Amino acid sequence: MRRRLFFLGIFLAHAIQAVANDWGMGEANSKIDPGNIFRPLATPAREANTIAIFTLAITTTIFVIVSGLLTYSVVRFRSRRTDDGSEPPQVYGSGPVEFAWTAVPVLIVFVLILTTARSTYTVQAARRPPGAVAVRVVGHQWWWQFEYPELGIVTANELHVPVSDPRHPTPTFLDLESADVAHSFWVPRLAGKTDLIPNKTNVMWIDPQEPGVFLGQCAEFCGTQHALMLLRVVVHPRTEWDRWVSAQRRPAAEDPSVANGRHVFESTACVSCHVVRGTAATGRFGPI
Numbered sequence: 001m002r003r004r005l006f007f008l009g010i011f012l013a014h015a016i017q018a019v020a021n022d023w024g025m026g027e028a029n030s031k032i033d034p035g036n037i038f039r040p041l042a043t044p045a046r047e048a049n050t051i052a053i054f055t056l057a058i059t060t061t062i063f064v065i066v067s068g069l070l071t072y073s074v075v076r077f078r079s080r081r082t083d084d085g086s087e088p089p090q091v092y093g094s095g096p097v098e099f100a101w102t103a104v105p106v107l108i109v110f111v112l113i114l115t116t117a118r119s120t121y122t123v124q125a126a127r128r129p130p131g132a133v134a135v136r137v138v139g140h141q142w143w144w145q146f147e148y149p150e151l152g153i154v155t156a157n158e159l160h161v162p163v164s165d166p167r168h169p170t171p172t173f174l175d176l177e178s179a180d181v182a183h184s185f186w187v188p189r190l191a192g193k194t195d196l197i198p199n200k201t202n203v204m205w206i207d208p209q210e211p212g213v214f215l216g217q218c219a220e221f222c223g224t225q226h227a228l229m230l231l232r233v234v235v236h237p238r239t240e241w242d243r244w245v246s247a248q249r250r251p252a253a254e255d256p257s258v259a260n261g262r263h264v265f266e267s268t269a270c271v272s273c274h275v276v277r278g279t280a281a282t283g284r285f286g287p288i
Helices: 002-021 043-076 095-124 238-249 256-266
Strands: 133-140 143-148 153-156 158-162 172-178 183-186 194-196 202-206 212-218 230-236
Touching (some): 043 202, 133 158, 133 183, 133 194, 143 158, 153 158, 153 238, 158 238, 172 183, 172 194, 194 202, 230 238
Parallel strands (some): 133 172, 158 230
Antiparallel strands (some): 133 143, 143 153, 172 202, 183 212, 212 230
């Protein structure tokens, strides 16, 4: 009995912690429309969606044909009271039928291979055009670090990118790295999953064609707080993007109204984990 109560207590403690933390960036994320994942807004996600729909259409057609033939056979050749019980003629092979059920699957697989290869090449072989935004993404337990080396900007858990005009594409290329364990970067409406592997750099890109805020998450179990590792991608129109970059480059403002809070922050252990511009905080363990 005590053992059961012990495990029940552990379960309730984790449940209460989950509710208290709201698993990540809290109430703010719950107010963001998750959108329709079947309406991709960037080329990599659109290519993945095309393959998925095409494959689903083929498999659905096969399912309908096979189910229809099976249903017809069950109904047409069911046992009847007028049957004399004799064995029907036995067929031990049919060249045309065997050729058909061999050739058709091979043809279907060949078409799927070609379609997948085309989409994979479109995504993987894309070259970085002039004007593309470069971002270094570092996965930590359990938060995301986004560095813009050409702009001198660093953010945490929020990736800001400009809208990419299809007539004049300005994609965002992401260099993915891990500071500890394996993670996986996934924003369903913008691109498929790409892993972050320790001591290795993987590359992916997105070219969102509508402004908005899109939710993503780590798609690889990375430890006890894996569910906290959420992220947002904020897609700005070009003029708004320029204003955001300008604002991020400005020096930190001195606000006397928050001086007491700043003193509390700088005099506690918070500075050992976090970085806040304009303060003495230079930690590297928590979100910047």
